[in-house]
Amino acid sequence: MLRLDQLFGPSYPTTPVTGITHDSRLVQPGFIFVAIEGLPLANRPPLNGHDFIPEAIARGAVGIVGTQDLELPVPYLKVADPRSALADLAAAFWGHPAKMLQLVGITGTKGKTTVTVLAHHLLQFAAPPAGRISTVGVRVGEEEYFLSGHFTTPEAPQVQEMLARFVKAGCKQAVLEVSSHALALERVRGLEYEVGVWTNLSEDHLDFHGSMENYFAAKQTLLRRSRFGVLNREDPYYPQLPGLTHWSYGMGGDWQAENLLETAGGLHFRVRSPLGAFKVSLPMIGKFNALNALAAMAAAARLGVKIPELQAGLEFFPGVPGRMQIVQATPFRVIVDFAHTESSVRAALETLRPTTRGRLVIVVGAAGERGAERRTGIGRAAGELADLAVFTEEDHRSENLEAILQTMAESAKAVGGQYALIPDRREAIRWAIAHAQPGDTLLLAGKGHERTLERGSEVLPWNEVEEARKALGL
Known part of the structure; x- marks a missing residue:
């Protein structure tokens, strides 16, 4: 078990720490509470975590992190960026589990949930168990979990806890659906990706980012933290993406779908790829899903999945929960x-x-x-x-x-x-x-x-x- 001095510094007491959270309602005895400012909603101004410090202490918090000058009955650490502190403390508390996993990060305006679920399915099919964090739930191998809230990517403490759970279950690989909010709000701070997937970019979330330039910049953060990219060549933003080593997919890309046939039961097409040409059948509706399948196959192939495993994995894909x-x-x-x-x-x-x-x-x-x-x-x-x-x-x-x-x-x-x-x-x-x-x-x-x-x-x-x-x- 970690101690307060190990997380805050040697000048702090050796009090055991049992958890990290920014939500005062989740505080249990031994927790560190990080006071952050929430996001504004349509019907109310943002909440300020500093207002909930008394509740956190009453619930048993042994340490507080915030941005204000405060005198408290428990150890207090003042920081400039509490969201970064929240992510760093959570990673340390859970033993930096990301370092023990090959991560695939997927971002974009459309298609990222489908690509995330497809990529996880292919990795799980070829070399189980694999982990997944996405809009449609968390998977540890074949086990499914649903986190509270409606986040594409949960807050940093939950991300780190899930990654630690993946490691404990024996996972070597994990797929994360990464939203622009998660990147901008440091929910995935410190994570490095073996493969970063870019699906596309179109106008969305401007109420949060303020402009397309800011939205684009937030999304690019994932690619800058990736060793290798899988990038949609059909996306108009493709030429402006960071210059990392990558495979492209789509028309004119390294991965292409040819002779596409859509039936009532799914899609059938021929794949041209750096691995060679091969045929696949995918029980999904919508020709656009051929593009999503190319992205998922490329990401899985980069992590070692072979052509026969890609073919069999797609053929037995059970579908994306609630997506066609x-x-x-x-x-x-x-x-x-x-x-x-x-x-x-x-x-x-x-x-x-x-x-x-x-x-x-x-x-x-x-x-x-x-x-x-x-x-x-x-x-x-x-x-x-x-x-x-x-x-x-x-x-x-x-x-x-x-x-x-x-x-x-x-x-x-x-x-x-x-x-x-x-x-x-x-x-x-x-x-x-x-x-x-x-x-x-x-x-x-x-x-x-x-x-x-x-x-x-x-x-x-x-x-x-x-x-x-x-x-x-x-």
Whole structure:
């Protein structure tokens, strides 16, 4: 067990330290509490961790880190950058586990979750166990964990704890989905990547970064900490990326997909690569996923995965949780996807239309306590692009569900869409499946990988894929 003097310096007492956190609610006896300033939300100003120091001490904190001049009843360390201190202390507490792992870091605006899950699957298939931290959960080999919150990349103490868990489980390799927030806020400070993957860059998160220049700069940090890159040659930002040794992928790249065929059950194409040419089948929908597969294969190949393992791994890929995940392919297709905005619903329906022989049906809702334009946009997209929309609940929270559904229905009706209103999500899924016909595609949109459903003031356990399977009798 580490001591306070080992983490703070020899002038501090030899008090045992049992944990590191920035959340006063998580403090237990023996913890060090790091006071950081939180991020502003739409409905409130940012919280200041210094305001929670008394609570942390009351809960048993044996040391405090902050930026203010304070006199406290426990040892206190003043620092200029508490987020860096949080990351450094967490890494030291957990024994610097990243040094014992080959890390693959994946960043980009779109596709990073899919590439992360694919790359982990290929490494796990070839040389288990492998670790994964991503939006859709943490994996230690085949074991799955869900962390609290809705972070792509969790805060530094959780990152270091998970990396330590990977090492303890015998993992030699791990794949991390790394957000721009994580890079800018030092959540992954001190990590070095054997392979850094760049999927693309488009406008996003400007409320946090302030400009595309800042957003681009934050993303590049991952590549500057990588020994080797896997870079999307089709991305307009490709020529401006740091000059590290790399493989490119996509049109004109080192890794290319040729003779691409999309069927109702997935993608089939020929890969041209530095390893040689070979054919693959991937049970995923959407031609864009061929590009994601190239990135994942290149990253895995750089860590030693061979062509036969890449082929077999892709063929048996179970899908990305909640990302165009095929639950059933025949006699009618059932797909779960996270699409929960107008643009993402449009993209999902447009992707599914070419391989749908019958009707294209969507089950979708709109979250409460969000802008009204979201529900009108989703209703409009569903009305225009689906043959039938089944409007239902999706985390309506404190808002009136019937009012949300009525707004969506009016938007669909305005563009000539056909719809049904079934407020209970479980009933809506069962109704849509019961009325599906051979050749139809049924898209369950909005919840994806999430594990809760917020109904009024209740937070209920929820698993969209399992709900679909139960309704199908699988």
